[in-house]
Amino acid sequence: MYQILKAEKLADKIYLMVVEAPRIARSCEPGEFVIVKIDEEGERVPLTICDYDREKGTVTIVFQTVGASTQRMSDLKAGDAFRDFVGPLGNPSEFVKEDPETLKKKKILFVAGGVGAAPVYPQVKWMKEHGIDVDVIVGSKTKDLLILTEEMEKQAGSLYITTDDGSFGHKGMVTEVITDLVESQGKKYDTCVAIGPMIMMKFVCLLTKKLAIPTVVSLNPIMVDGTGMCGACRVTVGDKVKFACVDGPEFDGHLVNFDEAMKRQQLYRTQEGRAMLRIQEGDTHHGGCGHCGGEE
Amino acid sequence: METKRDMMVKVPVREQDPKVRAANFEEVCLGYNKEEAMAEAERCLNCKNAKCIAGCPVSIDIPAFIQEVKNGALEEAARVIARASALPAVCGRVCPQETQCEGLCIRGIKGEPVSIGKLERFVADWSREHGFVPEAPEKTNGKKVAVIGSGPCGLTCAGDLAKLGYEVTIFEALHEAGGVLTYGIPEFRLPKADVVQPEIDNVKKLGVRIETNVVIGKSVTIDELMEEEGFKAVFIGSGAGLPKFMGIPGENANGVFSANEYLTRSNLMKAFREDYDTPLMIGKNVVVVGGGNVAMDAARTALRLGAEVHIVYRRSEKELPARAEEVHHAKEEGIKFDLLTNPVEILTDDNGWVSGIICRRMELGEPDESGRRRPVEQAGSDFRIDADTVIMALGTSPNPLISATTEGLSVNRWKCIIADEKDGKTTKEGVYAGGDAVTGAATVILAMEAGRAGARGIDEYLSGKR
Numbered sequence: 001m002y003q004i005l006k007a008e009k010l011a012d013k014i015y016l017m018v019v020e021a022p023r024i025a026r027s028c029e030p031g032e033f034v035i036v037k038i039d040e041e042g043e044r045v046p047l048t049i050c051d052y053d054r055e056k057g058t059v060t061i062v063f064q065t066v067g068a069s070t071q072r073m074s075d076l077k078a079g080d081a082f083r084d085f086v087g088p089l090g091n092p093s094e095f096v097k098e099d100p101e102t103l104k105k106k107k108i109l110f111v112a113g114g115v116g117a118a119p120v121y122p123q124v125k126w127m128k129e130h131g132i133d134v135d136v137i138v139g140s141k142t143k144d145l146l147i148l149t150e151e152m153e154k155q156a157g158s159l160y161i162t163t164d165d166g167s168f169g170h171k172g173m174v175t176e177v178i179t180d181l182v183e184s185q186g187k188k189y190d191t192c193v194a195i196g197p198m199i200m201m202k203f204v205c206l207l208t209k210k211l212a213i214p215t216v217v218s219l220n221p222i223m224v225d226g227t228g229m230c231g232a233c234r235v236t237v238g239d240k241v242k243f244a245c246v247d248g249p250e251f252d253g254h255l256v257n258f259d260e261a262m263k264r265q266q267l268y269r270t271q272e273g274r275a276m277l278r279i280q281e282g283d284t285h286h287g288g289c290g291h292c293g294g295e296e
Numbered sequence: 297m298e299t300k301r302d303m304m305v306k307v308p309v310r311e312q313d314p315k316v317r318a319a320n321f322e323e324v325c326l327g328y329n330k331e332e333a334m335a336e337a338e339r340c341l342n343c344k345n346a347k348c349i350a351g352c353p354v355s356i357d358i359p360a361f362i363q364e365v366k367n368g369a370l371e372e373a374a375r376v377i378a379r380a381s382a383l384p385a386v387c388g389r390v391c392p393q394e395t396q397c398e399g400l401c402i403r404g405i406k407g408e409p410v411s412i413g414k415l416e417r418f419v420a421d422w423s424r425e426h427g428f429v430p431e432a433p434e435k436t437n438g439k440k441v442a443v444i445g446s447g448p449c450g451l452t453c454a455g456d457l458a459k460l461g462y463e464v465t466i467f468e469a470l471h472e473a474g475g476v477l478t479y480g481i482p483e484f485r486l487p488k489a490d491v492v493q494p495e496i497d498n499v500k501k502l503g504v505r506i507e508t509n510v511v512i513g514k515s516v517t518i519d520e521l522m523e524e525e526g527f528k529a530v531f532i533g534s535g536a537g538l539p540k541f542m543g544i545p546g547e548n549a550n551g552v553f554s555a556n557e558y559l560t561r562s563n564l565m566k567a568f569r570e571d572y573d574t575p576l577m578i579g580k581n582v583v584v585v586g587g588g589n590v591a592m593d594a595a596r597t598a599l600r601l602g603a604e605v606h607i608v609y610r611r612s613e614k615e616l617p618a619r620a621e622e623v624h625h626a627k628e629e630g631i632k633f634d635l636l637t638n639p640v641e642i643l644t645d646d647n648g649w650v651s652g653i654i655c656r657r658m659e660l661g662e663p664d665e666s667g668r669r670r671p672v673e674q675a676g677s678d679f680r681i682d683a684d685t686v687i688m689a690l691g692t693s694p695n696p697l698i699s700a701t702t703e704g705l706s707v708n709r710w711k712c713i714i715a716d717e718k719d720g721k722t723t724k725e726g727v728y729a730g731g732d733a734v735t736g737a738a739t740v741i742l743a744m745e746a747g748r749a750g751a752r753g754i755d756e757y758l759s760g761k762r
Contacts, residue, residue: 023515032514037471043565043574044471069573084471086509224565224574227469227511228695229537230557236548241541246697260548263648267550268575 002085005058007078010147013065014115015074016050022057024049024087030122031093031218031250034059035226037084038076043069046223048119048195048249049088050148059087062118062147089226090249093123093193094216100130106190108134109181109213110156111174111204113196114141117148119218120195124155133157135187137177139196143168174200175207182211189213194253198265202258209254217253219244221264235261304407307336309414314628318599321483321568324625325389328411330368333418337366340410343402348412351400353745354452356380358397358412365415374423377416382455382499383448383744385424385491386477388417391741392619424494429501436503437461439758442527443504444512444698447475448740449731450533451499452747453754457531458502460755465527467510472564475535477740479564480556482593484600485622488563513701522726529726529754532713533747534698536732540690542585546642547688551577551650555586555594555689562597579603579685583653585639586689587611592622594687595631605631606681610638610658610671636660638671640678642686652682692737702727712736719753720746728753 006018024034033048051060065071076082095103108127112120117138127134136156140146141164153159161169162177170177174196181187192215194204201217208215221233221244228246235244236257242248301307310326311317317324328336340362348358357376364373377384393399393413401409422428439462443454446468454464472478477492486492500506512518512534521527539554541547558576561567567576582598584591587609595605607626609616612635616623627633636658643652657677660669699707706714706723713722713729720728730746732738 023510027515041566041572043572072573084509086469086471086511086515088514089511224557224560225470227537228697229539229692230560231539231541231554232557234541234548241543241548246695260648263550264548267577 001081003081011145016062018058018060021059021085024059025052025057028052028088029092029096030126032088032090034087036082039083045069050118064115103132109189109192110136111194112138113200116196128155137174139174175203198262205253215253216250218249306408306411307332318629324484328418336411337362347400348397351397353741354380370422373419374428382452383495384416385420388413436463440527442521442530445533446473447535449743449747452744453531453751454504455499456751458504465505468508469511473506479560482597513697518702531750532729533731534733536692536694536737538693538695549644549650550648552686555590558594558687581683582685583683584687587616589618591689592618592626608634608637652680694733720750
């Protein structure tokens with residue numbers, strides 16, 4: 001069992017948990033992920049590592065409730081435990097292997113959408129630890145859904161916050177901020193790292209391709225084992241089929257087939273909806289609607 | 297009035313009716329009871345130079361245990377088997393006996409061979425029901441050995457080493473031990489709670505620790521285990537879990553799965569049960585591509601979930617690599633076989649979902665280097681099968697994660713670890729390997745044989761090193 005040491009609600013539907021997992025804390029790097037499973041009946045849920053403390057032996061995860069499993073996870077409190085917590089999985093971000101002195105000469109832009117701020121955070125923190133100032137754009141739908149902005153402020157060279165509805169920071173999408181930085185403020189970037197919902201990464205990539213900024217994205221397809229044995233997470237990158245769990249999760253965003261990836265994310269939408277209804281309506285849900293299979 | 301039994305044929309084994317079992321996940325074969333087992337044991341000629349033993353990869357003293365069964369001394373029979381095998385309840389069920397022990401049985405020349413597998417299974421099931429457990433060593437020798445992977449190979453190696461007095465820890469990447477016994481082979485062939493778990497528990501009773509959720513090469517490396525955690529030797533039994541795809545158009549469509557994914561969701565994650573969270577796409581028209589045991593397992597699983605199932609295989613029935621018993625069971629249950637057929641394209645609808653599969657008829661040409669006749673495409677023979685789900689069961693290869701993160705461990709061009717067949721020795725000192733990680737996908741019993749050889753190799757290495 002993997003003890004939860006801290007459980008905190010960061011924003012509407014977004015939760016942070018600090019979990020005791022010494023083996024993972026010792027070996028993980030920015031860009032990698034873990035798989036958590038609540039209990040015997042639970043499913044395996046992949047989550048990017050948000051932070052880690054090698055000495056305390058802890059790993060921090062951030063998740064948004066999007067379905068039945070994450071909803072169940074959000075009910076856990078400090079003192080509870082996950083039955084299974086495995087990792088680190090996937091590959092570290094490329095820059096972890098690079099020489100910090102070379103990196104210092106580069107202009108790097110990080111773009112985080114929504115809960116994507118969580119996986120961006122350890123990368124920005126790593127940069128700061130190695131003396132590299134990077135620009136960071138954090139975007140969300142509205143002010144109440146912004147997370148980790150104070151933490152990000154401490155680690156970023158420059159931080160730009162934007163909300164779709166203008167309730168905090170700039171008003172508009174992250175792509176508009178990128179355009180503004182490059183075209184109005186004359187900034188030049190050697191590389192961009194964009195992590196967030198698939199649709200946001202797709203549009204960032206369309207833009208950065210036009211602006212000729214090489215862009216890395218972190219994909220979040222459906223996964224089961226997360227160790228390369230099933231191919232549930234396969235994505236098309238360039239003309240090759242890759243397994244995101246072992247070949248990624250980070251890829252060259254300009255080569256990713258986002259439309260296919262987004263379709264594959266929808267695979268279990270019906271089942272997920274049913275599972276969610278069971279949780280929300282419990283025993284009262286007996287499928288009177290006739291559409292959701294609850295009557296079976 | 298009792299009629300004289302025909303000694304040339306096996307005592308038939310009771311099975312669930314095909315119509316009933318096609319709708320449940322309970323075990324198909326019900327096995328022998330004591331009377332049936334004793335009657336079948338009567339058929340054994342107790343040969344002096346028993347050929348059957350040579351056919352068993354772990355060399356169980358078959359006539360000896362069968363004589364005990366014949367006399368009703370079942371605990372003695374269990375002891376004879378335990379000397380050679382750690383997983384008899386599993387092997388009695390999943391070994392391809394027709395090409396191993398039973399294939400060499402003298403009785404098989406004129407009639408049917410002795411039903412060795414079913415007798416082994418009966419003894420193992422009896423042991424479990426009657427609480428017979430293997431004896432743990434009195435004290436350990438204080439030497440730590442790490443075993444990577446808790447499949448049949450790792451379990452056997454760990455069990456043997458524990459019996460020799462070593463302190464063994466198995467590291468398993470998934471959340472449950474058992475490897476393919478747990479995630480791959482379905483309930484209806486190999487019940488998890490009643491058969492697999494008790495055999496794993498027996499290995500634990502020998503003093504073996506199992507640490508789940510550890511991915512070697514990621515959570516910790518082999519070098520770290522040896523340099524920092526005090527393991528004197530390591531055995532790699534990580535299997536061949538990387539699925540192959542065909543590379544045909546439409547293969548990433550929604551509704552196309554590897555058999556590994558389909559079976560993992562169903563067996564390990566228990567997706568077919570309402571009270572478990574993992575979803576599984578239950579198609580109405582399922583096409584399974586491939587002809588091995590994994591293809592049969594995937595097809596029969598889909599059938600039990602309510603689908604109409606086709607198996608598409610590019611060679612003919614004679615070349616099907618699956619066990620004869622499984623093919624027979626699949627047919628009885630109503631699986632349709634499209635033989636000499638090869639998929640060329642998967643069709644999708646506007647939403648990216650599978651709608652059908654285009655197949656091409658094949659005919660058999662000259663034998664290839666493997667000795668099997670090569671399938672040759674028949675021009676202009678393309679036809680369509682309607683499908684909403686396609687399951688690719690084309691075989692698997694070893695995961696390169698361990699070899700890529702271990703200094704000095706060599707692999708061949710198929711990414712299989714290079715290891716000595718006799719003792720499992722690899723190119724790295726103190727590191728041994730066996731099973732599918734070395735041979736590529738093979739059978740449970742061959743993996744056990746390799747685990748046994750590896751344990752011998754490690755014992756020789758560590759006892760010489762004193």
